[in-house]
Amino acid sequence: MKPGLEDYESRQAILLMYLAEELPEADRVEVDRRIAEDASVRIELEALRQMQASIWAGLGDLDRQSRPPVPDSVVNRRVGRLIKDWLKARSEIPAPIPMPRRQMHWIRYGVAVAAMLLIGFFLWPRERSLTEASRPLSITQPDDSTMADNTNTDDATAPADASQNDQVALLSESFGADSAFGDASTGERLAALTDTTNDPTNNQ
């Protein structure tokens, strides 16, 4: 964003920009108006203009009267040679060999899908067990009759049995007691587990 007149810190700054013809048209018109209305602005502008002109004239005279470090033609020749050497060096650098494009893009997609499936296959059960482990468990002491019923594997008790199996498995895993239960039935495992958890002398 270009600064407006109000953004300049001094009147000299505005007038320098005016002299350099770098002000936007609207600002230039505004400065013209101020110059026309205010004599002090007009005087300051003229002083700046004269000062700049004398400095530029002084520098111009100095350049005309003093020799440049090397004649212009020598400068042009030297730098021209530099450029030619640079171009030559550039042309000698072998162009990078483009890598052959692989045609079998579908293989990448297939491999990616297979990898995702494999990852899902191994991670999903683990994720599921973690989710279930984070769910609050309500363990109630089952009475003997229920225990007896639960040892049956008829259809009516199957869902409850499955749920208990899950809980046992999770609790066993939590307490690291899997190996201790061996191949005991669900009821026996739950009973053993509740005995273990309820035993105040048990340190685990």
Add this chain to the structure above:
Amino acid sequence: METDLSSQKATTAERGSDDLLIRRLIAGDSHAGDELVVRHGAPLLRYLQRLVGSDHWAEELHQQTWISVLEHLDRFDPSSGGGFKAWLYRIATNKANDYWRSRGREKTATENLGQITEQFADDAGHRLENQEQHEKVRRAVEQLPQNQREIVLMRYYGNLKFVEIAEMLGCPLNTALGRMHKAMLRLKKLME
């Protein structure tokens, strides 16, 4: 070669912009490079001469500047700042700053004094009053603080806009204008 370059100089204004020349140069056209040098080489050398106050170092830095330009030409973005010219002067100014840092202001001033004495001896046939006046201007420029001198010389030799100079020097526009104004007042006083 010189004739070719002179004829190129005559038609510089009619030819394409610096950006077009750079595109041609990158594409391998050495004439485009020659034309860029004709446009900017001599004023840049004068700029460096006045900036560092040493003919030898001006020539050296001029060479270094062009080498740097060529090395980084592929990364030059014409849309940024004031285009090629502003970029060229920025590189040259950075080279001059490196020079100041590496050699130290005092050492260079001593060297300049020696050169000025040589210059006096060389130009013994010239009219004394002219020489005195030129010497006054030269000394006045050399006595400016470096940040003010850069702006005056960039304006004069590079014909760069204040906005471009401020951007190049990494300072606010008001700061650049303030330095320019101070430099003008100081030069006027020193040249009287």
